[in-house]
Structure formats: structure tokens, C-alpha cells
Amino acid sequence: MEDSTKMDATHHAFNSTQAVGKQVFGKIPGRIAEIHLVSSHPEVYEPCDDSFALVDALLADRTNLLEHRPMLCMEVGCGSGYVITSLALMLGQEANGLYYLATDINPHAARVTTETLEVHGVHAEVISTDIALGLEKRLTGLVDVMVVNPPYVPTPECEVGGAGITSAWAGGENGRSVIDKILPVADSLLSENGWLYMVTVVSNNPSQICAQMWEKGFASRIAVQRSTEEESLHVIKFWRDLDRLAEAKAAAATTRTISSKIIESVLSQFPSSHFGAVTAMTIDDHFKGVYILILNACYGFFKIFLLHLIYLR
Numbered sequence: 001m002e003d004s005t006k007m008d009a010t011h012h013a014f015n016s017t018q019a020v021g022k023q024v025f026g027k028i029p030g031r032i033a034e035i036h037l038v039s040s041h042p043e044v045y046e047p048c049d050d051s052f053a054l055v056d057a058l059l060a061d062r063t064n065l066l067e068h069r070p071m072l073c074m075e076v077g078c079g080s081g082y083v084i085t086s087l088a089l090m091l092g093q094e095a096n097g098l099y100y101l102a103t104d105i106n107p108h109a110a111r112v113t114t115e116t117l118e119v120h121g122v123h124a125e126v127i128s129t130d131i132a133l134g135l136e137k138r139l140t141g142l143v144d145v146m147v148v149n150p151p152y153v154p155t156p157e158c159e160v161g162g163a164g165i166t167s168a169w170a171g172g173e174n175g176r177s178v179i180d181k182i183l184p185v186a187d188s189l190l191s192e193n194g195w196l197y198m199v200t201v202v203s204n205n206p207s208q209i210c211a212q213m214w215e216k217g218f219a220s221r222i223a224v225q226r227s228t229e230e231e232s233l234h235v236i237k238f239w240r241d242l243d244r245l246a247e248a249k250a251a252a253a254t255t256r257t258i259s260s261k262i263i264e265s266v267l268s269q270f271p272s273s274h275f276g277a278v279t280a281m282t283i284d285d286h287f288k289g290v291y292i293l294i295l296n297a298c299y300g301f302f303k304i305f306l307l308h309l310i311y312l313r
């Protein structure tokens with residue numbers, strides 16, 4: 001990851017110059033953080049290929065982001081502050097009604113990010129915490145844009161969440177340990193129209209991540225794909241797909257109805273003197289009430305019920 005930093009910084013500077021060139025022709029570009037102004041610390045992750053890919057994805061989507069009119073943008077795992085600073089520069093500040101928040105488990109990173117923001121003249125609230133621990137009450141359902149370049153490198157599990165620079169890349173089994181903790185947090189913090197941009201590598205099994213998010217009602221697309229000598233990166237954009245959400249709810253309701261019918265049909269096999277009252281009860285009552293014990297006791301019937309469920313889904 002580290003070796004190619006300089007090469008990519010140059011590449012990125014070149015891209016920025018191109019963007020400035022575009023401004024001359026009337027297209028307002030997004031400014032991004034300047035590499036030479038990004039603060040550093042030996043224990044903090046320096047902007048690298050993955051950071052550049054994430055910023056490029058945001059830059060490419062800048063028009064949509066501006067139209068999206070986010071009010072609260074958040075970065076999880078801000079490191080040097082390169083990404084959150086770039087986001088603040090490209091979208092604008094509080095004057096435009098935007099508020100930025102960044103977290104990092106590494107306290108050095110929180111300090112370095114604050115310095116990077118300051119030197120670029122932008123502001124974000126920077127908090128040293130594990131993902132968003134302690135911020136749930138304040139942020140649930142309110143984050144419009146979340147950006148994450150997580151520790152994604154497959155490592156032994158014991159290296160995950162360690163102090164200092166190790167926590168920048170140590171991702172545990174398949175590099176998924178931290179990612180799998182971030183996904184449900186993103187689901188709960190993101191607003192109804194919330195967007196998530198996340199860096200992944202092939203060993204993280206990005207298609208499985210997309211499938212997991214699909215189950216939560218998120219659609220996704222690859223915003224940037226980039227291969228280096230060491231890794232093949234994807235920046236994936238997730239957004240709540242309201243149709244998909246409705247579908248997921250409808251599917252859950254259908255499953256409940258089918259389950260209800262199967263249970264009723266199973267229960268109707270029993271003598272009515274014992275179970276006649278059951279059919280008059282709601283499915284919730286079945287699950288919550290004493291009759292679930294009867295179902296569990298009738299193991300044979302329960303097995304049929306499960307088989308029905310599997311085949312009918």
C-alpha cells in the first residue's frame with residue numbers, strides 16, 4: 001500500500017490540475033485536499049491508493065452529491081483527514097447547511113485530521129471512537145453521506161483493533177472484521193436517503209457485501225474500480241432503494257403470512273377441543289404464546305413447517 005503513495009499523489013495532483021483547467025471553461029470543479037498540506041504522524045495512515053480512489057469516487061459523483069443536498073456527512077476511520085477534508089472542500093461548508101463529522105479509533109488520527117482540516121480552512125467535528133460508539137442516539141437516521149476506507153487487509157484476527165497504525169489495515173478474516181461491524185452501523189445511522197461510499201478489495205468478497213446490503217434494502221454500484229500491483233480496489237456506492245425496501249418488507253410479510261397458514265394447517269390436524277382456540281389467535285400470539293411450546297414439542301410437525309418455508313421462499 002505504502003510504496004505507491006508518491007506515484008499516486010503525483011497522479012492525483014495531475015488530476016486536480018486537469019480539474020482546474022476545466023474551471024477555465026466554466027465547469028466548476030471540486031477542490032480536494034492538497035497532499036503536501038495533509039498532516040502526518042508515524043502512527044497514522046498516510047493517504048494512499050485507496051484514499052485516492054475514494055476521493056476520486058466522491059469527485060466523480062460530486063454533482064449528484066450536491067443535488068442530493070446532504071446536511072450531515074460522516075467519515076468512519078478518517079486517518080490523516082485527507083478524505084473528509086476533500087469532501088468538505090468539494091461540497092462546501094456550514095454556510096451551505098452542511099455539517100461534517102469524522103471518527104477514528106486511533107487518537108493520533110483524530111488529532112492529525114483536525115490539523116489537516118484546519119490548514120485547508122474547513123471544519124469537521126472529529127471524535128476518537130470505535131466506529132460510532134457513543135454517537136448512536138445523536139446520529140441515528142441522520143447521516144446523509146457516509147464515507148469509509150476501512151481496514152480491509154486479511155490478517156490474523158488478533159491484529160484487528162490494535163493501537164496505532166496496525167488498526168489502519170488489519171481487517172481480520174477475509175479483511176471483513178471491521179467492515180462487518182460498520183455495515184449495520186451504516187444502516188442505522190444513514191438517513192432515509194443516505195448514501196454510503198466504501199472501499200473494498202477482492203478478498204473482502206464485495207459481491208457478498210452488496211448482497212448483505214441488498215437484504216437491508218440498499219442498492220449498490222461500483223463507483224470506482226482500480227487495480228494496483230498489490231490489490232484490486234472497488235469503491236462501492238450504496239443507497240437506500242425505497243422500492244427495494246418496500247419489496248423486502250413485502251417479502252417479510254409474505255413469509256409471515258405463509259408461516260401463519262402453515263402453522264394453522266398443522267394445528268388444524270390436532271383435535272379441536274385442544275387447539276380450536278389457536279386458529280382464532282394471530283400469528284404473533286402463536287409465536288409469543290404458549291402454543292409455540294406445543295409446536296416445539298411436536299418436532300415432526302415443526303420439521304415439516306421448516307421444509308415448507310424453505311420450499312415456498
Ligand SMILES: C[S@@+](CC[C@H](N)C(=O)[O-])C[C@H]1O[C@@H](n2cnc3c(N)ncnc32)[C@H](O)[C@@H]1O
Nearest residue numbers: 045051077078079104105106130131149167168
Ligand atoms: C485504511 S485507513 C484509511 C484512512 C483514511 N480514511 C484514508 O482514506 O486515508 C483506515 C482507518 O480506519 C481506522 N479504524 C480502524 N478501525 C476502526 C474502528 N473500529 N473505528 C474507527 N476507525 C477505525 C484506522 O485507525 C485508520 O485510520
